Amino acid sequence: MHLVRAVLPHCGPGLCEERDVARLIDALWAHAINADGLEHIRGRCGDDCAEMILFLRESAELDPELCAFNLITRAYHSSAAIRATFDPHPSAHLCNDGSRGHAE
Numbered sequence: 001m002h003l004v005r006a007v008l009p010h011c012g013p014g015l016c017e018e019r020d021v022a023r024l025i026d027a028l029w030a031h032a033i034n035a036d037g038l039e040h041i042r043g044r045c046g047d048d049c050a051e052m053i054l055f056l057r058e059s060a061e062l063d064p065e066l067c068a069f070n071l072i073t074r075a076y077h078s079s080a081a082i083r084a085t086f087d088p089h090p091s092a093h094l095c096n097d098g099s100r101g102h103a104e
Contacts, residue, residue: 001039001056001057001058002037002055002057002058002064003053003054003055004053004054004056004064004065004067005051005052005053006051006068006072007049007050007052008024008049008052008072008087009048009049009086009087010045010048010049010050010085010087011085011086012085012086015045015048016045016046016047016048016050017045018044018045020045020050020085020086021043021045021052022043023079023081023085024043024050024052024075024082024085024086025041025043025052027075027081028041028054028071028072029041030075030078031071031078032071033071036056036067036068036071037056037058037062038054038056038057038067038071039056039057040054040055041054054068054071
């Protein structure tokens with residue numbers, strides 16, 4: 001299992017709220033495809049961002065950061081609410097922790 005951390009800066013009015021993160025998680029699930037390998041999402045509000053952990057199946061053919069980027073990009077382009085709330089450029093804020101096996 002790969003864990004990819006994505007930090008999406010909040011650009012909407014006011015501070016990031018839990019409902020913003022819930023909307024983002026819903027959009028990610030709605031736009032996930034099998035090739036993304038998405039298994040689970042955890043998210044929380046940071047001071048001025050949404051901090052997401054995407055749990056992706058391990059695959060030798062697929063780069064986990066690229067899968068996460070593609071998924072976030074699809075959700076962003078398909079949802080006006082996400083575009084109005086979060087920065088469209090998550091690629092600079094992705095990191096794969098290189099986890100293998102069971103994730104806590």
